[in-house]
Amino acid sequence: MTATEPETLDVALADEFSTLLVGIQRLVRRRLRQATDEPRLRGAQVELLRLVMDSPGLRVSEAAEELCLAGNSVSTLVNQLVARNLLRRESDPADRRAALLHATPEAVERIEAWRRRRRALMGDIVAGLPPREREALAAALPALRQVAEGLRTPPGEEER
Template sequence: MPSPEPTVSTTNLAEQLVRLTRRMHRAQKHHLDHLDLSFTPAQSRLLRIVGHYGDTPPRMADVAERLEVVPRAVTTLVDALEDRGAVRRVPDPANRRVIRIELTDTGRSTLRALRSARRAAAEEILAPLTGEQREVLGGLLSTLVDGPGTAQ
């Protein structure tokens, strides 16, 4: 049975989500311009993922899984970030064949700047909303992100 045609409202919502994502990226870039931090969205996401692991650096395979990409794509991202001094590859102490990725001091300071820019961009975009509207939006976004059919 074919899927029903999207309604005008569904199409409109999809376009609004795309426009909002682009606006968020532009606002975040604006907040980073003075820092001369030009990272691609994928590189920024990789830094956030590595930072999320804290004291136990993730394996390359863990990062690939979280990014939902093939391991080769992670290698390319790590190469670029390693060239910039933001991450380094380290052997796993329990299995030297396994490579882990850890943040350097530069990577940690970059991650702090990226988080700060993201918060500032979100605050700028969400400024017109009341606290109650932000709560509703947060709930709706959680439903969409964590809803059925999403990879966990």
């Protein structure tokens, strides 16, 4: 083996991995959309709603940081979701200029229904794998979590 072969393997693995992740996410979204008649939400809108449901009272600036989006992009998403009665804004009592975000009951039900459909879909797919493949998938979860954490950390800010 030459010195460049492991690097070439890492690049090929990373390329196939990222291609598979994008493809899997697209296929999951497509299958879940087929199972509902509700007006479609864009991916960023769903991400924001899920984040607000997990952290009620989140500020727009905090949501922007967590989603790695510009503040004005999140403000646009907030306005869209408020107009659809899926999100509500409250003034922050500590700072009247800031808004605190809360999911509406309609949004909570919609996201919970989506989560149930996603769990069922992925549960069926995973259950259909041979036992060794399920074990391999479970064994890969810690590495996948590390990949996700690595993507959350902005370049140049890696822990030292």
